[in-house]
Amino acid sequence: MSAFASALPGRSCPLHYRYGAAALADPHRDLHADTLYVVGGLYGNTCALDALDGLLAAERGPVCVLFNGDFHWFDIDPEQFGDVQRRVLAHEAIAGNVEAALADDDDEAGCGCAYPDDVPDEVVTRSNLIHARLSHTARHDPLWRGELAALDYWRAVRVGDARIGVVHGDARSLAGWSFDARALRDPARRAEHAAAFGSARCDLFASSHTCLPALALFDEGAVINNGAAGMASLHGRTHGIVTRIALCASPHATLYGSRIRGLHVDALPLHFDAQRWFALFDAQWPQGSPAQLNYRSRMLNGPAWTLTEATP
Template structure:
């Protein structure tokens, strides 16, 4: 018998409205990346933000098939987004499931068993417009309805880890969706990384 993992409602959340708050259950310590690697790869593709794009997935699968070395593909979350249609969602689920995956804020909020007011779970900073935040919350609501109608989808997404550690040759690689502190962290955003 396989145990089912459920993502319970967070006990509380950081300040901010739906789409801007960062739930406390998104947080983790950077020190956890010091753990032993979970898998080794000769060639590692980390796919960020597929967002339900089946055409991009075609290209990823083609590139992986063309590699000389065996390829390990890891989707680092938010592989669902614009696929708020039953057949489209099912296709993305079917095609991503054979690979390794993390859950991003999208998958986490699809799978959450209660509404804590996180909306899309994006934890958008103030620099993102309210229109974008509201649109993202609407997309997540539609996507959640589609996912809940598909047997086992929410449970499968809930069981995905928030982070992984891989080894490629002599390199240890921490794989995250957001940053080293949070599932929806923005500290690795290009504008922050470029700031001396």
């Protein structure tokens, strides 16, 4: 029987999305960096890519940029899709549920988000419609899906003496929600989070997926979730957020951060040209479209999640 037979597509995810925290313990493919930017949830926002280029230009030394999934989503125009893919894959990248679902080309899984029960069915259904439209775009060039299929689901990066597990969802699954901002605050889940550091042999996890930013500190390490680089991530704001982990202090203003294992771990605002991005979005997703209904209000006003809630 299918793994999705009893669930609305988008509520669950394929079994091969699940890797387990112990998979991250393998050191053979570790990257090494003095400064690491983790960019999750770009969502096809080319204006956010432009803003990221501006942040990188101000860094004093080499930077490793790692896109940790969902870099596609709103970019259903083939030209924009191709531009996003080319610019992202010029850096390090892993798959999010969006890319994995495009590579699988399996509508049974829908968007592959594994939405929890508190997300309304109509939101999930519209996400599946967005995925179906994006999947049509991904077939425009026969190379695109092959490039997405080649992406790993996680990557570890050594910065100084610390090892960072970069994932899309959480330590166990590509579409896991245990690194959601609210889950990170749940005392009942502290043992689960604590165990992940030892199993993965990581001092820090960097994730995105759930679209709400947070930095959570544990005795064993820390988890930082950047929310989304290409979409408003805090109430009353239109900018995105990226994660910076480095041996040296940031040359940019930070939203919040901490010193962890000798590293500067910070959330940086990504101030893209919002008006230009809204125009690009509206041209692809007009009034009444699934993406407009799911996301346009958030893009203008941000989610119901504040900077105080995101801060450790």
